[in-house]
Amino acid sequence: MxxxxxxxxxxxxxxxxxxxxxxxxxxxxxxxxxxxxxxxPAELKEALKDVAGGSIHQYAVTWGAANFREALAKKQSDFMGIDIDPEKEIVVTCGSTEAMMAAMMTVCSPGDKVVVFSPFYENYAADAILSGADPIYVNLNPPEFDFDPEELEEALQQGVKALILCNPSNPSGKVFSRSELETIAELVDKYDVFVITDEVYEHIVYPPNEHLYFASLPGMFERTISCSSLSKTYSITGWRLGYLIAPEKIIDGARQIHDFLTVGAAAPLQEAAVTALNFDKxxxxxxxxxxxxxxxxxxxxxxxxxxxxxxxxxxxxxxxxxxxxxxxxxxxxxxxxxxxxxxxxxxxxxxxxxxxxxxxxxxxxxxxxxxxxxxxxxxxxxxxxxxxxx
Missing domain, CATH: 3.90.1150.10 (Aspartate Aminotransferase, domain 1)
Structure with a gap:
């Protein structure tokens, strides 16, 4: 064989x-x-019951149902402090797992290099390898899980195409400080590197720590693909609803990749999830x-x-x-x-x-x-x- x-x-x-x-x-x-x-949340379960008895059971638009994207854009614009266009800057995916894979395949070609902070969620290395890219690991040093800016710069000097940033971090629970994120921003700008963020725990942060969206830093939206999902925020890991947020040029490519990976996320679940996206603060x-x-x-x-x-x-x-x-x-x-x-x-x-x-x-x-x-x-x-x- x-x-x-x-x-x-x-x-x-x-x-x-x-x-x-x-x-x-x-x-x-x-x-x-x-x-x-x-x-x-009970409201979300009730919404799913209502949708199940309705007529939304066929494909949605491949990059996400319009009302889902509109509700998501409104929520994320508010939290991220960025005016997000639901028509041009969002792709809805089958969980953040697909979002990360689609992001990687959009910006990386075979032979490209990708920086991954270690420890890392196990999918990241596999995403890089499946994309034909070579991961370069930069240490987050226990017990504080901080990083050495010199080690990061040495990695980026190797002709890196993208950096993966999980914040808040799985598995360590680290929340990157503003100064750490500004250091990363300075270096990725210096070496012209894309940043792929995994921010699925964006709403699970313990005071006095605060979550800062990397794309919200000056000049970073243009080079950032923000990946997240509804799984952790609304306790619906089985619904598999994720998304990418990025500039239109990146999203155009990500939509092509996404279309041929999964066609689209489940239409009934998107419809029901609009209820959660409209929750107040x-x-x-x-x-x-x-x-x-x-x-x-x-x-x-x-x-x-x-x-x-x-x-x-x-x-x-x-x-x-x-x-x-x-x-x-x-x-x-x-x-x-x-x-x-x-x-x-x-x-x-x-x-x-x-x-x-x-x-x-x-x-x-x-x-x-x-x-x-x-x-x-x-x-x-x-x-x-x-x-x-x-």
Missing amino acids: PELNKKIDKFSDSVIRRMTRIANKYDAVNLSQGFPDFDP KYYQELEKKYGKKRKLFLRGLDQIGLNYTKPQGAYYVMVDISEFNFKDDLEFCKWMIKEVGVAAVPGSSFFKGNIKHLVRFHFAKKDETLKKALERLEKLPKKAKKRNN
């Missing part, structure tokens, strides 16, 4: 989704794959408070157990240091913890380029009772790990 595409050998299956499958097998509390176990303020309480509950539990972690500034993940438990690596630890403790996490090594094997990622986008159940099980972790090592 002929060989398969050689690019497949350059990355593995999703470790995150693999942890979910193992968690399901052993009935563990799944704090690995980042999706809530609670419902979306109080919804986003309450969302921030909701996740702030969950973060407090979970981190307080980790403190009581005695686990070391980096306090997340945004998103709903926390990186925990497992060095004290003396496992060969983080993957072995996670598999053992699922079976013996009954809680699932993601090995940190799946997010890092390099020999980082002492961190694991938990997420806390769960009901309070689910988090309490996980913490009760994690209380046994130190004793069980000690027993294993004796």
Whole structure:
């Protein structure tokens, strides 16, 4: 038989989704794959019921239904401080996963180089490889997950085409400061580089940290493709509604790529989601408070157990240091913890380029009772790990 595409050998299956499958097998509390176990807003569920009984069941315009784009443009213009044209500057995609892939394929040709901050959401490296581009990794250094501007400039000097910026960051929970974003802006302008942002956690940020849209910085809209989705903001990860926002010239290319990747996002779901896009600002303020309480509950539990972690500034993940438990690596630890403790996490090594094997990622986008159940099980972790090592 002929060989398969050689690019497949350059990355593995999703470790995150693999942890979910193992968690399901052993009935563990799944704090690995980042999706809530609670419902979306009631108004959104009611809107979906109404749409299901209506007549919107065929293709929408391939780059997004007009009313969805109009509602999205209005919301994002308000939050980003940019006047976004719904007709020329938006592409609606099948989740932010497709948005990132379409963005990468729009600006990158085979052989181009792409800067990826490490740690990174696992899809980014695969996106680059599938696009025929070569990733160059720049470190976000634990525990603060800051970066060295000199290291970033050295990477950009290698003829880079694009830089991927996840803010707030998955997996670290880092929120880039204004000064950090201005440093990045200065360098990408100096070396004429596109910036592809992943901002799906834009509304999950913990005071005093503030989320600043990279495209809103002076001169940056012209070179930025802003990617996001409705998944995390409205607790609808299964709806797969994402989008790109960029200047018209970039969007024209992204629409072509998107058209041949997926044709279009689900029309009934776009129609229902307009309801959420029209929520007032109080919804986003309450969302921030909701996740702030969950973060407090979970981190307080980790403190009581005695686990070391980096306090997340945004998103709903926390990186925990497992060095004290003396496992060969983080993957072995996670598999053992699922079976013996009954809680699932993601090995940190799946997010890092390099020999980082002492961190694991938990997420806390769960009901309070689910988090309490996980913490009760994690209380046994130190004793069980000690027993294993004796």
